[in-house]
Amino acid sequence: MTQHGHSHRHYGESMLSVEEALERILDSLHVLEPEERPLLEALGQVLAEDAVSEYDIPPLDNSAMDGYAVRAVDVIGASTDSPVTLEVVGSVAAGELPRDKVTTGTAVRIMTGAPVPEGADAVVPFEDTDELERRGPSGDLNEIGIRYEVKQGADVRPAGQDVKKGELVLAKGTVLRPSEIGVLASLGSDKVKVIRRPVVAILATGNELMEPGEEYEPGKIYNSNNFTIAAGVLRYGGVPKLLGVARDNLESMNSKLREGLDSDILITSAGVSKGDYDMVKDVLAQHGKIDFWSVRMRPAKPLAFGVLNAPNGKKVPHIGLPGNPVSAVVAFEQFGRAAIRKMMGKPNLGMPTVEAILDEPIHNTDNRRVFARAVVTKLRGEYHAKLTGDQGSNLLTSMARANAFAICPEDVPRKDAGEVVVVQMLDWPEEVF
Numbered sequence: 001m002t003q004h005g006h007s008h009r010h011y012g013e014s015m016l017s018v019e020e021a022l023e024r025i026l027d028s029l030h031v032l033e034p035e036e037r038p039l040l041e042a043l044g045q046v047l048a049e050d051a052v053s054e055y056d057i058p059p060l061d062n063s064a065m066d067g068y069a070v071r072a073v074d075v076i077g078a079s080t081d082s083p084v085t086l087e088v089v090g091s092v093a094a095g096e097l098p099r100d101k102v103t104t105g106t107a108v109r110i111m112t113g114a115p116v117p118e119g120a121d122a123v124v125p126f127e128d129t130d131e132l133e134r135r136g137p138s139g140d141l142n143e144i145g146i147r148y149e150v151k152q153g154a155d156v157r158p159a160g161q162d163v164k165k166g167e168l169v170l171a172k173g174t175v176l177r178p179s180e181i182g183v184l185a186s187l188g189s190d191k192v193k194v195i196r197r198p199v200v201a202i203l204a205t206g207n208e209l210m211e212p213g214e215e216y217e218p219g220k221i222y223n224s225n226n227f228t229i230a231a232g233v234l235r236y237g238g239v240p241k242l243l244g245v246a247r248d249n250l251e252s253m254n255s256k257l258r259e260g261l262d263s264d265i266l267i268t269s270a271g272v273s274k275g276d277y278d279m280v281k282d283v284l285a286q287h288g289k290i291d292f293w294s295v296r297m298r299p300a301k302p303l304a305f306g307v308l309n310a311p312n313g314k315k316v317p318h319i320g321l322p323g324n325p326v327s328a329v330v331a332f333e334q335f336g337r338a339a340i341r342k343m344m345g346k347p348n349l350g351m352p353t354v355e356a357i358l359d360e361p362i363h364n365t366d367n368r369r370v371f372a373r374a375v376v377t378k379l380r381g382e383y384h385a386k387l388t389g390d391q392g393s394n395l396l397t398s399m400a401r402a403n404a405f406a407i408c409p410e411d412v413p414r415k416d417a418g419e420v421v422v423v424q425m426l427d428w429p430e431e432v433f
């Protein structure tokens with residue numbers, strides 16, 4: 001038996017569970033270092049330091065309504081039938097500081113968000129005054145009739161109500177969603193320290209591949225894997241670095257691999273099924289260490305994982321996805337997504353899941369975990385999963401029709417219609433769960 005023949009058998013025999021494969025990959029990855037980013041560009045990144053407020057928010061007591069700032073004691077007993085008349089001594093708009101004080105028997109016209117003048121302790125909204133009737137075409141009012149009594153503090157938003165000076169507002173480790181981006185803006189910062197996004201080098205392999213945009217040549221197929229993977233990298237917060245296609249020869253593989261060595265992780269597709277091991281293995285062995293796995297899953301059984309040595313001494317993890325377009329996506333969603341999230345410092349490395357009722361059976365012929373492409377919909381409060389038809393791993397449009405993977409566990413030969421299965425949701429915002 002040749003050495004290579006022996007290694008085929010060896011690698012073919014070591015079947016890993018999905019969890020074992022994932023654990024091995026994640027164990028060789030680190031959370032990346034922090035960087036300072038313009039606030040908006042940090043959407044989806046993880047806060048690398050506590051955010052503490054240097055101010056009260058709001059900074060001053062201010063009005064929750066357009067109306068009149070008054071002393072509550074002055075309007076006790078006011079009603080529509082017997083309004084209390086106050087002298088209007090001034091007005092204050094949002095963004096201004098009050099020029100006038102409210103003293104006994106007086107009021108200041110005030111707009112929403114404007115600071116409450118000294119002396120006032122409540123705001124009476126316009127609709128509870130007779131302003132509309134009083135205000136002639138000529139403009140300013142000297143007096144106002146108050147038609148309701150108000151409690152002290154009514155429609156006044158106290159300083160520091162949202163955030164107190166010195167308070168921990170967002171803890172290190174928080175994922176920045178639109179609301180957190182807004183909160184940071186409210187603290188006055190236009191930059192934020194977050195865990196850096198990983199640069200993910202993406203390489204396709206195969207003599208049959210052409211790049212989209214090139215004129216079609218008979219016998220060839222377009223390289224779709226790089227695009228699904230790069231789009232996935234973008235979706236999960238990484239920075240894709242497209243390396244194009246390596247041909248099935250040593251020189252091409254070598255030169256393309258070298259281009260990927262300045263990235264944080266390299267994701268390749270194809271060349272990991274049995275017939276291809278030798279060439280890819282030889283090339284990768286020159287750059288580091290690589291294992292070829294059989295993972296107990298369908299599709300995407302063959303998977304490669306290794307760590308390459310960059311010239312600068314850095315270790316670059318490498319995930320080798322299978323070539324079939326659906327297998328590449330399934331393996332990317334299970335392993336690539338988790339890898340990116342770990343490097344970004346995110347919680348919840350697994351995909352969001354729910355339970356759904358199967359509308360048709362999933363067959364499991366060889367004790368692997370089946371990830372069936374499915375359309376999950378909600379019907380009368382329950383999730384239902386329909387499969388997208390033929391589950392061939394070459395049928396990329398079936399992936400485009402799916403919004404979930406419905407899972408049949410490895411030790412279950414069949415999940416019948418009506419049974420409940422776990423489904424991984426493909427399009428749920430990543431922080432939903």
Ligand code: AMP
Nearest residue numbers: 204223224225226270271272273323324
């Ligand atoms: P391989 O692992 O090289 O045997 O490839 C398995 C299957 O996936 C073959 O049918 C390839 O043509 C196909 N394939 C490999 N790479 C790509 C790619 N980048 N885009 C689309 N299909 C691919």
Ligand code: MG
Nearest residue numbers: 205206270271
């Ligand atoms: Mg190939």
